[in-house]
Amino acid sequence: MPSFDAVLEPDLVEVRNAVDQSAKEVGTRFDFKGTSARVELGDRGMEVTLYGDSDFQIGQVKDIVLAKLAKRGVDVRFVDAGAKVEKIGGDKVKQLLRIKSGIDSEHAKKIQSLVKHSKLKVQASIQGDSVRVAGAKRDDLQAAIALLRQEVADLPLAFTNFRE
Template sequence: MASFDIVNEVNTQEVDNAINNTLKEISTRYDFRGLHTEVTFHSKENRIHLVAAESMKMKAVQEMLIKNFIKRGVDSKVLDFGTEEGTSQGHLKMDVTLKEGIDRETAKKIVKEIKDLKMKVQPQIQDDQVRVNGKKIDDLQAVIQHLKRKDMGVPLQFTNMK
């Protein structure tokens, strides 16, 4: 019986590279010269901490971050921007969490989408991934192609094709 897993994984090395590119861009931009701007990556917590002098600079940092994520091949859907908060120095801070894994609701949507295809495959939810079993590899590939066309709110990767 053939199977594959549907997962949402983030390559932390590419995230780190994207953040370093963002920091380089901030250091070379004229409009950021002399202003306090921070972008720090906490890989253990899957969190990025942003600090900027004002709201417009925060938006510019967010746009640079998204652009550099796309350049590095990391889907920008993994970024979950928090709310802007003030700091004691008069700056703004924001935490950006990296969404990794497939939550229960999204997994249920994926399973429903697969069952609506009416193919001879069995999807099942396992922790933060969905495993799809089937007799024919062609059916599994058809499921992958269908899910690639759909927007599930998180980037999906298809692994462990057996």
Template sequence: MASTYSFDIVSDFDRQELVNAIDQTQREVKTRYDLKTTDTEIELGEDNITINTDSEFTLQTVHTVLQQKAVKRNLSLKIFDYGKIESASGSRVRQVITLKKGISKEIGKDITKLLRDELKKVQGSIQGDAVRVSSKSKDDLQEAIALIKNQDWPVALQFTNYR
């Protein structure tokens, strides 16, 4: 039996689910009567999504469709970091949506500080872009998960490697 138990807090998303959500969005854009003639392009890059369309109104509509498809595929909307809307050639607009992945140092510090202040028997440590939480009791780890879930963090958090 292990003397200490632990789990990792990470901020990640299922890339294949994102690919599927974007594919569904593209199909809906091509078939919807109000978006069919806009010649909208949605491109998935390594760490961003680029939307190129004919107006800001159409861009907002595409955002709505993309968000609906992402939610249906259990993707958090916190992974999307919407950039500035830019003018593109031919009176079109372009927007780059950065995909947020990993926990920043500041958020990691906030998580470990919250654990230190609220739960005395739990230790949190920052390990790269994840936070490892350890304790001698599984019950304390369950309390830590509940405490972290009750907070509103600027990134989507998942709990992995529970052992």
């Protein structure tokens, strides 16, 4: 039975390159000279930490990082900027940006119910951090891909493992 997997996988090499470019730009920009503005990548490559002297400066550094990610072809919807800016002593602040990888259970259930209620002759099943969609015809699977691209706009889904 033909099937495909809907996954959420960022290109971690490009994320690392974008963070390195951002760190280089922050280090050389004139308006950041003499400040604590910097960008660091976490050990697994799934967290980016922004440092600065104020909320405004954190916003500028975040804009640089997002621009570099977009320029390197990494969708900015992978970035979860939900963490608040926190004080780390004196007048210094930091913010943690998480890189989303894998579909969480809430979104997986949403995708599964979307496919179920779409009246297409396909079935969706949650497989860990991905959703497998299977159907009898290739055309139905392509219609399911189009439906998911249209309806799930908040996640940059990729469709892999297409099997006949």
